[in-house]
Amino acid sequence: MDPKRSDRRRFLKRSAALAGLAVGSAPFARAQALATDAAEPRPPKDLSYGVRSRFEISVRTVTLGGPRDVTPGLPPGEMGQRLTPLQDSTGIITPAPLHFMTGRGARLPDIDPREHRLMIHGMVDRPLVFTMDELRRLPSVSRIHFIECAGNSGMSHYKAMVKALQVTNSPALTKSTFVIQQVHGRVSTSEWTGVPLSTLLKEAGVQKNASWLVAEGSDANRHAKSIPLEKGMDDVLVAYSQNGEAVRPEQGYPLRLVVPGWEGVSNVKYLRSIKVVDKPYFLKVETANYTNLTPDGKASWYEFQVGPKSLITFPSDAHQLPGRGLYEISGLAWSGRGKIARVEVSTNGGRTWTDAQLQQPVLSKAFTRFRLGWDWDGEETLIQSRCTNEFGDIQPTMRELGELWGNRTQPPVKGTDVQDFWQIAPIYEFFSNPIQPWRVTREGSVQDALYKS
Amino acid sequence: MRFTKASRVLAALIALASSGAIRAQSPTYKVGRPPTEAELRAWDNVVGTDGKELPPGSGSAVEGAKVYATKCVFCHGATLTEGPAPRLVGGIDSLSTRAPLLTVGSFWPYATTVWDYINRSMPQGAEGSITPDQVYAVTAFVLYKNGIVKETDVLDAKSLLKVQMPNRDGFYPAKPEATAKNGNWKPTQNQAKPAAH
Numbered sequence: 001m002d003p004k005r006s007d008r009r010r011f012l013k014r015s016a017a018l019a020g021l022a023v024g025s026a027p028f029a030r031a032q033a034l035a036t037d038a039a040e041p042r043p044p045k046d047l048s049y050g051v052r053s054r055f056e057i058s059v060r061t062v063t064l065g066g067p068r069d070v071t072p073g074l075p076p077g078e079m080g081q082r083l084t085p086l087q088d089s090t091g092i093i094t095p096a097p098l099h100f101m102t103g104r105g106a107r108l109p110d111i112d113p114r115e116h117r118l119m120i121h122g123m124v125d126r127p128l129v130f131t132m133d134e135l136r137r138l139p140s141v142s143r144i145h146f147i148e149c150a151g152n153s154g155m156s157h158y159k160a161m162v163k164a165l166q167v168t169n170s171p172a173l174t175k176s177t178f179v180i181q182q183v184h185g186r187v188s189t190s191e192w193t194g195v196p197l198s199t200l201l202k203e204a205g206v207q208k209n210a211s212w213l214v215a216e217g218s219d220a221n222r223h224a225k226s227i228p229l230e231k232g233m234d235d236v237l238v239a240y241s242q243n244g245e246a247v248r249p250e251q252g253y254p255l256r257l258v259v260p261g262w263e264g265v266s267n268v269k270y271l272r273s274i275k276v277v278d279k280p281y282f283l284k285v286e287t288a289n290y291t292n293l294t295p296d297g298k299a300s301w302y303e304f305q306v307g308p309k310s311l312i313t314f315p316s317d318a319h320q321l322p323g324r325g326l327y328e329i330s331g332l333a334w335s336g337r338g339k340i341a342r343v344e345v346s347t348n349g350g351r352t353w354t355d356a357q358l359q360q361p362v363l364s365k366a367f368t369r370f371r372l373g374w375d376w377d378g379e380e381t382l383i384q385s386r387c388t389n390e391f392g393d394i395q396p397t398m399r400e401l402g403e404l405w406g407n408r409t410q411p412p413v414k415g416t417d418v419q420d421f422w423q424i425a426p427i428y429e430f431f432s433n434p435i436q437p438w439r440v441t442r443e444g445s446v447q448d449a450l451y452k453s
Numbered sequence: 454m455r456f457t458k459a460s461r462v463l464a465a466l467i468a469l470a471s472s473g474a475i476r477a478q479s480p481t482y483k484v485g486r487p488p489t490e491a492e493l494r495a496w497d498n499v500v501g502t503d504g505k506e507l508p509p510g511s512g513s514a515v516e517g518a519k520v521y522a523t524k525c526v527f528c529h530g531a532t533l534t535e536g537p538a539p540r541l542v543g544g545i546d547s548l549s550t551r552a553p554l555l556t557v558g559s560f561w562p563y564a565t566t567v568w569d570y571i572n573r574s575m576p577q578g579a580e581g582s583i584t585p586d587q588v589y590a591v592t593a594f595v596l597y598k599n600g601i602v603k604e605t606d607v608l609d610a611k612s613l614l615k616v617q618m619p620n621r622d623g624f625y626p627a628k629p630e631a632t633a634k635n636g637n638w639k640p641t642q643n644q645a646k647p648a649a650h
Binding site: 104105106107117119120121122126127128129130134137138199202203204205214216220221222223224272273275277279280281282283284287288291293295296297298299300301302 | 479480482484485489493497499500501502503550560561563573574577578580624625629
């Protein structure tokens with residue numbers, strides 16, 4: 001990015017901020033707004049639920065490249081995806097209003113909790129129906145877990161973003177659109193409170209030959225997913241609370257599944273039914289999609305676990321560094337299998353790696369915040385992070401990911417390189433966890449150095 | 454550190470509590486009540502590949518074309534390819550090419566999945582507005598347009614299970630239900646080999 005363009009980008013970030021639009025650069029807005037404080041008395045706010053400062057403008061964005069972006073005349077949708085502004089994150093908890101969402105169907109469900117029921121049925125001795133009040137009488141637990149969409153960080157999201165920006169041809173949209181949010185923003189972490197699913201299953205009495213569960217939501221789309229019984233008996237939660245208050249409507253109010261460490265699509269929202277069965281149901285979201293096509297034309301399915309993944313959230317392509325000197329590199333790491341054991345950061349294009357400091361406590365299947373002081377000498381460089389979980393699984397590079405994918409076919413496709421891999425799997429690619437390098441230019445702008453190349 | 458220790462103790466307790474969980478079967482809390490017939494009818498209709506939940510009814514592509522024209526065409530297009538909703542036909546034999554086209558005909562392995570998704574989730578904005586006869590009919594229509602059934606073939610709870618989808622064997626592991634039963638649901642392989650550093 002040339003200096004002229006980055007100046008323009010900063011200006012546009014500021015304009016967008018003042019217009020109450022998207023991007024998370026509150027400091028730019030602050031100086032301007034002070035001048036108007038005294039002149040314009042504001043109406044009193046209702047503080048009974050609380051408000052954030054009007055200078056804080058971090059917001060979710062929508063997935064670009066959906067039908068509404070490329071087909072004129074479609075009504076605006078309230079569903080679809082909303083993406084977490086990871087570039088503004090601190091710590092490990094995502095504020096509930098900024099938690100990413102994937103909305104299925106046409107409308108956000110509006111469920112009266114007094115009418116809501118959860119039915120446990122199928123291969124059980126005692127089919128049971130619970131009200132919300134009854135669920136709250138059962139022993140509860142609170143756990144901090146990430147939820148990540150299986151499609152997060154997929155190349156298709158980058159391609160769709162680029163295409164949508166071309167189609168709309170809006171400079172303001174271009175300047176408020178960042179890879180860290182549009183490509184990686186389908187992951188968030190909350191504290192979830194509810195009843196272990198195992199408690200409900202034991203209460204109903206699971207029969208001997210049962211081996212799977214089919215969970216279904218009560219949203220218009222009636223999203224449903226097969227889940228192995230063993231996972232259900234292990235650590236799955238039936239959650240009614242998120243970060244200390246009721247689960248938000250976007251997140252499944254009044255009741256949702258939390259399936260720790262597994263692809264987001266398993267975390268059925270608006271949960272109404274758990275059927276105990278003896279085989280998976282081969283539903284749309286486990287056959288037609290959320291499956292991975294490989295180069296031989298066969299697709300893998302019934303893989304659920306999120307791989308080890310990390311991402312530098314500051315500085316990222318949403319940021320501009322004012323000049324050389326000391327910065328704190330900060331980021332998030334997570335794994336669907338246990339805890340993060342180590343995060344290494346390279347500030348010289350991968351030549352050397354330094355262990356970052358991990359914020360305690362490090363929790364299983366949750367965000368881990370990592371930090372590393374960095375004295376930037378003002379020269380162009382690449383910064384990136386890679387994580388290792390407690391089982392020694394290491395986050396791959398994009399090249400390694402491509403090889404892993406290619407080598408999963410029979411017979412293995414040897415030496416599948418990255419470009420070839422993404423050409424072969426242009427639409428459906430899930431569980432992408434490549435190392436994300438950011439290029440820092442001499443002007444202090446920060447750019448994606450993975451998807452664009 | 455205290456937190457870590459506490460979570461270990463908690464984890465051990467949870468592990469203890471859930472060991473042999475599948476065998477311990479007497480109710481502990483006696484909360485909840487049995488479902489009513491009406492609740493089971495309304496909420497127990499996700500359809501698996503055995504088709505046990507399929508309701509009575511039937512239909513062929515001839516009737517399905519009419520259902521499609523009133524309920525589906527706006528989003529899926531006159532030739533089932535225009536969108537903006539996903540294409541429903543084409544792409545058979547394209548999956549191993551450099552331009553794979555994933556549709557009901559080329560990719561979906563089971564006809565029950567088509568029936569179930571139409572029945573519970575379509576059409577968007579008016580979900581649940583199609584009668585079982587219409588779901589059988591429009592399923593038959595989509596399969597007919599893919600060359601999988603004949604225009605006059607009647608689909609019902611029995612014949613739907615006999616439909617052979619072209620990509621039935623296009624997935625691995627071939628039997629995910631077997632691996633999961635042994636507790637070996639396969640973790641993703643998207644992790645690099647340990648590297649020297």
